[in-house]
Amino acid sequence: MQTDYLVVGSGLSALVFGALMAKAGRSVRVLEAHEHAGGFGHTFTMAQQYHFNAQLHYVWDCGEGHTVNQVLKKLGLEDTVTFERYDPNGFDHMRMPGYALDIPADSETLIERLTTLFATPQIAQFIHEVQTVSRGLKFLTPPRRPGHLLKNLPAALTALKYYRCTLQDVFDQFSLPLAVQTLLALQWPDFLLPPNQLSFYAWVILFTGYQEGAFYPTQHFEHVISALVDVIKAEGGEVITETEVIEFFVEGKRVTGVKAMNLSTHETREFFAEDVICNLDPQRAAKMIGLEKFSSTVQRQLAYDYSASNFVAYCVVKDLDLQEYGFGPWNTFHTEDVDLNRAFTRMYEHQDYSQPSFAITTPTLLTQASRDCPADCQIIEFLTVANYDYFRKLHDRDRAAYRRKKAEILETLLDVVEDYYVPNLREHMVFKITGSPTTNERFCGCPEGNSYGSSLTPKNMGLGRLTADTSLQHFYFCNASSGYPGFAPTFWTGARLYQQLSGETLSTA
């Protein structure tokens, strides 16, 4: 059967696009290689009782009237998919030896907290500049409205000054003391890049986005994914899992369909559609199609480097209330080394985790409405950077050494957690499983285990960034690398493509 939209991959942007199109009465078929829909946003269950989201931790842009909320309203899901707000008085707890800072929603409170720790006027100047750049970026980001842009020209011009800057460049311009830099940039695992490589724009968007509201879904992320899948199915569409696309059919400049293999039976099947929407990594899709078939502009846009991969430990503790040990509706970011650039290099280039820098999240404490584990348990997760090449070689050469390295990293993180936060954590741990770059590649379908698609450097965040337009006919990219990574940005990416192809304007984005 010919479908209007054949969507390859079921990551968030694909599900948002598919749900919007299905709701608009178009026929939609989604093909997903993995057994669960959702890509990085999928949830897996272990020991039949612990539910872990693969990668998502906290999200922004979900408040009333914001992008995610507008899309949910359009889908009639605003009362089904709701969110709990993190503590606005401190949604990210930054911790390093000798210093503690809770990042509040309010910037003036942030300035006050930082200047109590370090009496330097540059702190206020920097935070005010961040607010201006954040405002400016909102007017520079498509869709641009010339009237709005003119009215906000000073903020837009301030933002433009930093076009090629890393976060470190701007820290240096404002001569911020190193410890201040570290406290402000300790959420680096949200980017998997250290300040000296991270786009200043990316940092500003995320930092101020979370200040406006950091959220967690009331019914966990699994519910968000299944709500989107349910819309597609309720409107007569299909989401077919365990089905890997192995070939794209191209006639001249037009993509007409795909060949896909059922991963259980190994049977292949052909699917055709009016339009093919590509949620799998654009570089990988372009290689399958033949790079030479794309215009030279798109070929240049496709030459991005991948973001770094990661290490995640999914753990469960029993008969222990983490709230008594400083955990709650916030994240904790910890570093043993005050220099985040050095800490990153040590872990990423040298596989040395002896002075780790990492994130700690406790999803069980983020919502009271539903549980992700039995009543006497709580989930705690640890996240840091990991090098794909290193883990790939180790995995392929010596499986025991691969497992030892993962265990070694977790033990080092647990040592730090027991030293600073929960002295007897290990005694209460009833379950643990670790994910490496190769795990990511296998279960999220991301080449080189990349975390955010293209790396969030100034080069990749600039004007040469890939868009939905592929230069081939009836074929569109729809994923983090052709839009922006993150829960809200992928909602935005799916909604933008929906608007482009349907001609309808949503009051979002």
Ligand SMILES: Cc1cc2nc3c(=O)[nH]c(=O)nc-3n(C[C@H](O)[C@H](O)[C@H](O)COP(=O)(O)OP(=O)(O)OC[C@H]3O[C@@H](n4cnc5c(N)ncnc54)[C@H](O)[C@@H]3O)c2cc1C
């Ligand atoms: C460690 C980590 C932590 C993160 N934390 C957060 C967070 O706290 N907050 C936040 O907002 N964002 C976070 N993100 C980012 C966010 O999860 C992603 O940006 C977003 O989910 C990407 O969605 P996507 O639409 O690009 O698709 P993807 O999630 O990349 O999905 C692509 C899908 O395509 C499928 N696929 C691939 N090849 C094929 C094929 N040949 N045939 C069929 N299917 C195929 C894959 O299996 C996958 O399901 C995190 C990411 C990582 C890695």
